[in-house]
Amino acid sequence: MTATTRPTKPIEGQKPGTSGLRKKTRVFMQPGYLENFVQAIFDAIGGGAGKTFVLGGDGRFFGAEAAQIILKMAAANGAARVIVGRDALLSTPAASHLIRLRGTDGGFIMSASHNPGGPDEDFGLKFNTTNGGPAPEAVTDAIFAASGKLSQIHISDAADIDLSRLGEVDLDGMVVEVVDPVADYAALMESLFDFAALKSLFAGGFRMRYDAMNAITGPYATEIIQNRLEAPAGTVVNATPLPDFGGLHPDPNPTWAKALMDEMMGPDAPDFGAASDGDGDRNMVVGRGIYVSPSDSLAVLAANAHLAPGYSAGLKGIARSMPTSTAADRVAEALGIPAYETPTGWKFFGNLLDAGRATICGEESFGTGSDHVREKDGLWAVLLWLNVLAARGQAVAEIMGDHWAKFGRNYYSRHDYEALPVADAQAITDRLRGKLSSLPGTKVAGMEIAMADDFAYADPVDGSVSSNQGLRVVFTDGSRLVVRLSGTGTEGATLRLYLERYADRGFDQDVQQALDPLIQAAEALAGIREISGRTGPDVIT
Structure with missing residues (x-):
């Protein structure tokens, strides 16, 4: 096993967007395409020598093969360690948490988020920096610049690593550490929310339906909601991540989560419904007979966050993307805290969170999160809603009615x-x-x-x-x-x-x-x- 250097030429169009580089899967599968982009990332961040990275993704088609390529390139670029989720799986918020928890030099996240997956659908790769958040524009600009100057890539010729087994293995002098993708994230959620109150909620007959859309949050929701909170079996549906998301469009909105919407608007609807997207950073919230818009959800969660142990000290500020409704601004005004309006893209929230100016952030595109990570976090938002429901003892429709009566x-x-x-x-x-x-x-x-x-x-x-x-x-x-x-x-x-x-x-x-x-x-x-x-x-x- 040796690290090799291969000649290459720039490939046009490898410009990362707000969430990395997204293309059709077959584009990424072209010989050298993924390798060029990964090498551009290493070149743009000053190389990989001695560094530690996180690696994982949402399980979509080509992710397993891409993970092996990225590992071999990390080794050949001199990385000391790569922490990878078992079977190359990590939700985007879990990857962000792992970067922060382990103090790594960044992470590679393989996902096209809410876009469909499969050989004829979409694939994506983004690099998150040391704070756990998406690379800021200065870094993505540097990656694009590097992609236009490539003349060689570095990659190991080692055999593929077995990513199904937990533990450490050597890859050309680099440690590959395979970890449980759920454990650290679940522990973080337990530190933020009143799990005892949530267990009592379900023990009292509270009914919920969580649609994981055959995507990455299935194992996370199953472990947290069904195992730790002891919700009945079947509370989480479409819980197994599939390479093509079972033919579903893994975007949690009323159009693509129609089955959940129909159930929640039906005569025997559960008390609460929720869904998350392909990589687990988006969420949709539905009450019995009432849909909650993402903008309203942000405002309600901000107004009630103090009910959860992790936010009992209050919020430092609220940030929203410009297209998101101004409902959260009214909450900030009532709380006497700053309200920030940023461009679309979670990376713009990173500076505010790192500087301690904001605690909760949200986008109208079904993304909500807080300073616990540097990504939006779909399952976190659902758990905060559950904490609010348990603390207030009201239905979703009642909470929304009270909120509108107070704030408009x-x-x-x-x-x-x-x-x-x-x-x-x-x-x-x-x-x-x-x-x-x-x-x-x-x-x-x-x-x-x-x-x-x-x-x-x-x-x-x-x-x-x-x-x-x-x-x-x-x-x-x-x-x-x-x-x-x-x-x-x-x-x-x-x-x-x-x-x-x-x-x-x-x-x-x-x-x-x-x-x-x-x-x-x-x-x-x-x-x-x-x-x-x-x-x-x-x-x-």
């Missing part, structure tokens, strides 16, 4: 237009961008525009500026619409329209009807349907 309701929705031709998506954003400066003071769909801009963020910690983060139109009554292109797709372009309207009364309106004036305004301003030829969005959340 932000009617909110996201409309996704998926796999658009890139030219069409660009034409839509160009059309709106070209109007921004002339919009304030004008009216559209009977509403007066107060402000319109292309959102830019100045990081309050390091002073860095991120521009062109989404087109905003804000109306005088506080309503707003946002248009931006998503960075998580692998085919064509995904255009997202975010709609928000605040109400201090009338909390039982149909969401889409309440937002109809904004939907009309968005079409008049951006011409989404006119330019795309679509009759409506592909997904509404």
